[in-house]
Amino acid sequence: MEGETGPLRVPPGRQEVVLAGLLLDMGRVVATDHLVDVLWDHNPPDTARTQVQICISRLRRSLATVNARIETRSSGYLLRADRGSLDADLYREGVDAATVLDKEGRTGEAAARMRAVLDLWRGPALDGIDAPYLRTKADRLDKDWLNTLERCFDLELALGRHQRLVGEIREFVDAHPLHEGLRGQLMLALYRTGRQAEALEAYREGRDLLVERLGLDPGERLREMEAAILGGDSSLQLREHARLSVDRPEPAPVLAAEAAEPVDNAEAAASHPRVIRPDQLPADVADFVGRDDAVRGLRQALVGDGATGVAVLFGRPGIGKSATAVRAAHHDLAADFPDGRLYCDLRATREEPLRPTDVLGRFLRALGVPGTGIPDDLDERGEIYRTLLASRRILVVLDDAVSEAQVAPLLPGVGDCAVIVSSRVRLTGLPGAKVIELGGLSEEHSLELLANVVGRDRVEAEPESARALLGTIGRLPLALRIVAARLAARPHWPLASMVDRLADERRRLDELAHGDMTVRVGLSLTYDGLPPSDAQVFRLLGLVDGSTIPAWVPGAVMDDHRPFPGDLAEPLVDAHMLDISGIDVAGEPVYRFHDLVRDFSRERLLREEPAAERAIAEERLTGGWLALVDEANREMMGGNYLQVRGGASRGSLPRAYVERLMADPMAWVDQERANLRTAVRQAGEAGLDEHAWELVSGLTLLFNRHGHLDDVEEIHRQALPVVRAAGNRRGEAALGLCFDTVCVEKNRFAKGRSVVEYSLRLFTEVGDPLGQALASKSLAYHAQLRGDVRDVIAHCEPALALFREVGDPVGQRSVLTHLGLTYVMCGDHDASRVRFEEALDIAEKLNDVRGRAQVLRRMAQADRLRGEFTVAADRILDALELLDTMVDPVGEACLLHDLGRVRLAQGRPTEAQVPLERALEIRELLRAKDGVASVTLTLAKVAAMQGDAARASALASQARGSFVGPETAGERKEADRIIAAG
Template identity: 45%
Template sequence: MPPGRQQTVLAALLVDANRVVSLDQLIEAIWYDDPPATARTQVQICVSRLRRALAAAVGPDTLVTRGPGYELQVADGQLDARTFTGLVSGAADLTRTGALEDASRMLGAALALWRGPALSGTGSRLLEAKASHLEEQRLNAVEAHFDLGLRLGRQHQLIGELASQVAANPLRERLRGQLMLALFRSGRQAEALETYRAGRELLVEQLGLEPGDELRRLEAAILADDAGLRRSPAPEAPAALAHPPVVPFQLPADIADFTARDALIEHTERLLLGHPGRRATPVVVLAGKPGVGKTVLAVHVAHRIAEDHCPDGQLYCDLGGTRAHPADPLDVLGRFLRALGVPGPAVPGSVDERAEMYRHRLAGKRMLVVLDDAHSERQVRDLLPGSSSCVVVVTSRVRLTGLAGAGVLDVDVLDPEQATGMLATMIGTERVAAEPAAVDALVRLVGGLPLALRIVAARLAARPSWSLAWMLERLSDERRRLDELAHGELMVRASLALTYDGLAGDARRLLRLLSCLDRLSFPVWVAAALLEADPLRAADLLERLVDAQMLEISAIERDGSPRYRFHDLIRLFAREQLDEHEQASGRRAALARVSSGWLGLASEAHHRIYGGDFTVLHGSAPRLRPPADAVDRILADPLLWFEDEQDNLCSIVALAAEAGLDECAWDLAVTMVALFENRCYFDAWERTHRQALEAVRAVANRRGEAALLCSLGSLQLSRSRPDAAAEPLAAALATFEDLGDAHGTAMAHRNLALLDEARGADPQARFERALVEFRVAGDPVGEAYVLGRLAQTELDAGDEERAGAYLAEALRICDRTGTPRVEVQLRYRLSGLLMRQGRHSEAADLLTGLLTRARTARDVAGEARILHRLGLAHAHLGRRETAERLLVEALELQSRITGGAPDDRVRADLAALQALPG
């Protein structure tokens, strides 16, 4: 009986975890081709012992019997091999996006999971192959990790580890090449060549082979002292302080069944790429009637050229030229600048300043910009880069001939051959070839319009039993609609009506109600709220609408569920049907249900961020919440959810305000401040509040007005505009006091205290009053925040004992409520107290942890403050080089935030440090 058979059985089950391993496989793993007669019984005894041990260590039902063997059930994170594979895959994704520091850290974490050879100690011949596969994966990850280190300029640190790996794996040419490159870049050319010669001798002696082409080319380049092998690495920063390059990838997905348009595609690419020596930015405008396929063509061309010609990324925006209110260039530039890595506070306020910064950011970059559905030349001009290295594709219903130097291409309907090819792609060449006369008639009937053809083909594809002649007869019965189909936008309306009429009644109603949401993309729960239906029923109806080409799947949610959106023209058609078939009261009620759903989720997200309904005012609007398990999935990261849903939430505020749902509008607007403040989204903060303010004032909703004014005052303080904050804050306080609203009064007094502080006045009296009112209102987080401000006031006055008492009390509240954002602010103030007391080492440790938390939360303003103080702490500890690096980084980050005007205190501290004698 071989030793370690129980270990072998466990290993065999683990390498096939969550899959059934047959009894025969386990016998073969232990005895290979010479099992004893009692083999089955011995394996069953091993499994029984393992089941008891696993039940005690992991939990019941970990090892279960499933014919014809056993299954070891392993959850995510319980098996190092799977965690390793996931980390390696994630690192590969990060590498592709240019996030090399993060990728290197992730690979390091993956390799740290290894604690010796794979499956060691089993002695099983059957498991040797699987162990070899795992070992190959490890070595590939090791090599990828070395590649990243070389790309990050860390050749000096890598040489020793590379030499060890080459010694352990002398025949792996990739490792040997990496060692040669590291030696060469470290100025050790002779050793690099000796490493090659030793490897060559080994290959010739053991295998009779010369080194591969790649290794020979590397040797030749080293002999020639090729400058291309050298690089000037950026100064290395600790991993926790590195910022990955920003490479936006905003293009929508290409469509799999794109067909025809070959000549137009070639013409477009020639205009964009065919004149490399010119100085002007290449711009192509694709113009044509609605439904002709301008957007699909633009995205298809963009995907064709993006990878090879635009490695620095792609920017995309739907300008909404066919909407009643097209996108404002100010907002579009703000979005683009954020995508290019500009922090919120650094985004300028005017269109001209944003356009200048945008052109500066794109200067010299090879980037693609797609501007979809433009309304006019004026809307587009400020969105054009100034660099000839970029390329721009614009789509529009009008020929934008006023764009100087732009190539304008007309996108027309498909010719008969192209249209026939499109039908064949979608429904199959056999059906098209079987009825050529019906195909020709169908193409003529819809005028070669791609959208109409796609709808007709979708119906045929969904009904394989239908002949094309029968489809033709159905269209012919709609003679009035077909007449409309031949004239402008009526063409699309008639085609859409054919599909709409084929839907079941509840699907048609859902389509109509969805159109009241303007341009939102939406998850399944939105449809359920509109219909007051079960989510699974709503999901089925949404999929029917997708099958009928009336909706599109725009994305996959983080929980794996689909997300939907309208094509603009279909939304307009659905809106017409809404006006015809739904009463105004029914439309308003449907919008109220959806708004209450967004409000419910937003309130819950705020609750999870702050540990309760703290530092926020809520109104009386109802809150609709999906089932608890769905909420947990949706709000797994509540601040990230706010970020992802920002456009939808802002749009709902506007829709609710327009519909007179004033309570929902103001409540949702102020709840979103959790995002606006953290990410410095000042434009969205002001826009949503102004929209809601108009709604509450229209119905004399005094509390809603006061809440919005109080929040707008806070916005002006965040923008460093204290004079603009005074009036709304005073008005808010007066209303709250008149209404007897303790919570509102507390928040107004807190903001007025901050105003006093910004103006150089003594804020203590107002802070103390706010503290009492927060306690009366039962808002411990508001209380903790004010205690922190009072601590700072005492610290500024030199009373360290009182400052420490305030901070200790505030931190106890945070421990009780679980409020990470306020806790970080308080611990930052605590670091100041430690510095004042000369406890610089403790302060440095505390600030290092806070820096990681600020970066995880993407709190750039907090990060800059922490870097400044951490630099000072290291300076006091005599770590001059580290201190100088941190202060330089703080200065650079503040310059990004403020648009070039960093804090004079940081500049002065850095200058003082550099002036010290060496």
């Protein structure tokens, strides 16, 4: 987009991603939830919607210079722009126009128009934007452009431009070596320029690449092109512009069953078998429900357009792979394979899986080959099998496969047969196989299955209990069938009683057993087949209480320092004992357990891992979290400043991975917020008091940046009893400083001051100068809130000396900022300027963007006290511009509030209203009650200045109730004055 001053510049990061999401659906409403998914493809932070709104607000400011606008709708946002302002629109219109010209026989004009639209291309769509949810649309644009390029080459080849096209087509073939359409055009252009040998070499290069990378031969079009070049086919000459094609041959007719004489050798068996229609499928599941998407995927893979004839259903034990395969074979695919169905349970989870030789023997007998005609050799059996299937339409179902090596000899050769494979692993090595993953049943289908077994009346009588059951077992079909069977056998049991039985994680697997059905057995079969090292990884991951498992965790619990620790988890993913739930900010997988699999992991952990080993692994896990929290604070402030450190062990994580993870430390915090809270709780439960309080200390700085005060209060509450029980005085003092952050933001000033004074005594007792400095700084802030400037200086000066003693520049910057504002209140402007300049210099040397914004804010407050309103406004705008590079809703709300106050002081109430309303919106989204009250009171002043006494009084009354305690006496007095005037 072009603006008045040139191309629109959007900062990289979230704003860029949100704009891309809106542009891809220009003119259509894009749901806020969709934008949340785009920005955080799993585990979005609690403030996700707030952050989206902030991005939209900033984009609106940027789009003000171009002919585009973002409109708010009830469910999301809609981006509008003038027609023709997007290259994508011009591209589509140009392609459509070229298509019309081509149909009218105006080939030259069509080619010229096609070239014009191709020139709009600037490279891969959304290049540089890391948003997996947008990647599909971007890939579609890339593929569409490539298809348009191929059409353009077709037109230009028809115009006889093969000489000039050779080099250009070869360039794109090198970039897309597996694109058979482009390779065919290169062969044609080379052939027409008399370079027959090079045309054939281009074919051979493509064939070798296809075989090497995909295990596939070239398609019919390329094979025909090669044959035509070898034969000097006249149809390749310029006079005819047509693609070569070969229709798929009709399937051979099905022979009626007839008797045959016994045969004595394999060759005769293949040539003259008894033609019978095998049907080995097990019985269909009568109460089968759901799986419509999976069945559609099977049909597409086996009989749809572009069918490859092989589909793999994979998923965890008990997910319903076998039932889905059998249901599809019995019903949805029955008419497509009239010559029969072969079936075999390959026994992957048994002690000895079936060998391909034995399976082929079964299949050959089912196909009519007598035992005497079945050779012993695997290859010979395979040849007979493929020969018998070549002219028939038979569906082969291979259930519970262990590996590609077991399945590959059982695949038919050429012909119209198809294969469904079910497995607990992906089997991506099978050539051309369509892999379909089965997850849990939907809630609707799960309830339907439960009702089919226990009776609809019982489900309808206890709908909440029914849904709670589904949540407890993760909608795993096998577990649901077991629960349903137990309830059906006990009609006097209410559904709620089963919920209670399953509530205890330690006994849940015991409850999920009925007759021969048991979840534990299915999981045990897979677990017992794991190599010992993989089994230990599986057990130790049971230590993780969080909803997800980051990629670094397997290496931490195993004390394995490989550069890609997630590799330790991949065998468990392959075995479907662990799932991938997304990608972290470093681009590495994020894992998670199904609830029942986690229960099984913990069961094995307690049974097989010694208590001492469990404790060591848990400390390594907590130490990993602590190391990352340290790294996040170091990235944000240039070092581990403004926090006391203890003696807790830190994990040693791969450096390259940590650097990628911390490229945007606050994005990492937002992604891992729930896990970080859980890490504090686990540290406390494990008696790791040093880890617990150090985590809280580091997280308070990080959580406070995004206004997550409830999180700070929660983790403080979790750690404090553990630290006190351990007699950890330094830890208790540090936790007091963390709690004061909550007290200040929630107007609990007296409580906060009391806690900090106690922390100062504890830090003094243990001889911790940094702790003393931090406590003194907090007490200075409390004095500033009371307006006691002498007390501010009394606490700040010793704090500054201590921060200099311990070498904490961020602490120095913070105290100097307090002193700068305080000296203005005392009338000492020279001293104020010196303190502010030193504070700003420290922030700039540390490249602490947020610190610079904080200093500018305090300088603006000093300017306002001196009556220098224009200077104050400029400083606030500079600070807001700095915050545009990060997500800091708390800081933005404070600055916008200050800007409103300055405009109000300038006598410009209308200009004050816009930033104040935006500040109020952010405070409300953050659920900051006291911040909302403070902004509302300022808006009341705006209304009073505008002459709207009634509205001013109403706003002041609305805010009045939040002002309690001596620190807010001024606000109470101001609110009372406005109310009285109304």
